[in-house]
Amino acid sequence: MDRNHYRFRSLWPLPAPPAAVYAVLERPEDYPRWWPQVRSVTRLDDSTGVLTIRSALPYAMTFTARETRRDPAAGVLEIAMSGDIEGWARWTVTAGGPGTLARYDQEVDVRKPLLRRLAVPGRAVFRANHRLMMRAGHRGLVRRLRAV
Template identity: 55%
Template structure:
């Protein structure tokens, strides 16, 4: 096992169709409004932004995300025929990529799958890889759980 390599997956079941979920996830500058651990997003250009993140552990991450792929879900007469995909290249305190895949889940819901394949760019995280890995994984899980709650609330307020 390589302790400085993280392949993470989170699955969110959301009570909204794929279109609104995809649009909310595509709007990265709005994340701080509904995702407490995403403290700040600064747009650098049309396809790049800097994200400041802090979860339960007492450190923050600065990550530059550059859009690699943006494919909205495709709707058909019978629902959604193709999942939407958002993918970004990551640099800074985390180096690698992240991807959201948003598709239908039942009649009116969505399944949003977050995948991330990263290595720490931050020296402290690399040095603490062996003893810190369980804490880093718990920190990530807490952040993702909070993000799911925040997005549920945001979708509930925008779909009324």
């Protein structure tokens, strides 16, 4: 098993209809307004941008995200990532209960040299850091949806 390979899944119940959730998620340039760990998003063109993220640990990760799938009818947004992390991420937005269930799947390889060197002793901490980031993103998105 590659110690620098990660798979993540998060499920976010949200208090808004799927179309409203999708509309917020399809605008990554607005993520820094509601997701504190997304520090910056710079659009390069209609389907590509550079993101910098930083959670609780004292390191930032920067990567280029290129849209590979945008399917509002299926509720799917998917990107390919390259840079400090390489791989893919996908949002799948579906009706769930009284609102929406947003599922986030990500599969990446870490390329940032420091994190690669710390792969063995840091793996559990890196996973916890990701959970904290996702928890804060969920809270921020709930607030954003209630404000819209």
